[in-house]
Amino acid sequence: MRESRTRDVLDVVWHENGGGEFRKGVLAYGYFAEHHPAEPPFPAGAWPAGTRIDTTTFTDEDDKTYAVILWTILPAEWPHPDRWCETLRLTLQAFTAAGAIVAWCAVEGSFRLPPKLFDPDEMTDEVYVVLLGDNFVCSAALDKRYVPLSRDQMVEFREETKVRLRKARG
Numbered sequence: 001m002r003e004s005r006t007r008d009v010l011d012v013v014w015h016e017n018g019g020g021e022f023r024k025g026v027l028a029y030g031y032f033a034e035h036h037p038a039e040p041p042f043p044a045g046a047w048p049a050g051t052r053i054d055t056t057t058f059t060d061e062d063d064k065t066y067a068v069i070l071w072t073i074l075p076a077e078w079p080h081p082d083r084w085c086e087t088l089r090l091t092l093q094a095f096t097a098a099g100a101i102v103a104w105c106a107v108e109g110s111f112r113l114p115p116k117l118f119d120p121d122e123m124t125d126e127v128y129v130v131l132l133g134d135n136f137v138c139s140a141a142l143d144k145r146y147v148p149l150s151r152d153q154m155v156e157f158r159e160e161t162k163v164r165l166r167k168a169r170g
Contacts, residue, residue, distance in 0.1 A: 012026070027107070028104075029111070033168035040097065040100075046086075055070070084142040096133075123154065
């Protein structure tokens with residue numbers, strides 16, 4: 001994966017007409033410390049016209065302590081490479097503005113929850129964008145070699161996410 005361009009590693013499973021197929025797109029996640037958060041409005045103006053999304057919400061049915069909202073984003077066309085990171089920042093900001101503790105983008109097959117969220121041994125080379133508070137990191141340029149967050153960045157985001165979750169849960 002490391003030798004591929006970012007746009008080439010961004011596979012998503014797009015469900016349509018009763019089936020699923022791999023397409024090129026973005027997986028954007030928001031982690032909420034509540035069971036049923038209000039779904040944030042998707043920032044359609046940040047993406048090229050015709051972009052489609054599918055929303056999935058994951059919750060902990062037993063103790064109702066969290067929700068993760070996933071937007072599977074199928075761009076009509078890719079944002080201009082000069083606007084790529086800004087488009088992702090605006091996308092993740094929609095989650096945090098709605099109360100998400102943290103928001104991120106990762107490649108297909110990389111979903112983890114705390115305490116494994118951002119664990120560099122669990123999510124090796126999978127996360128390429130994170131927004132946590134005012135800290136935004138976008139490591140992967142659209143038309144350049146795919147570069148995930150570094151191990152140090154992952155550890156930093158994992159630890160800060162734990163702190164924010166403890167505060168949110170009182």
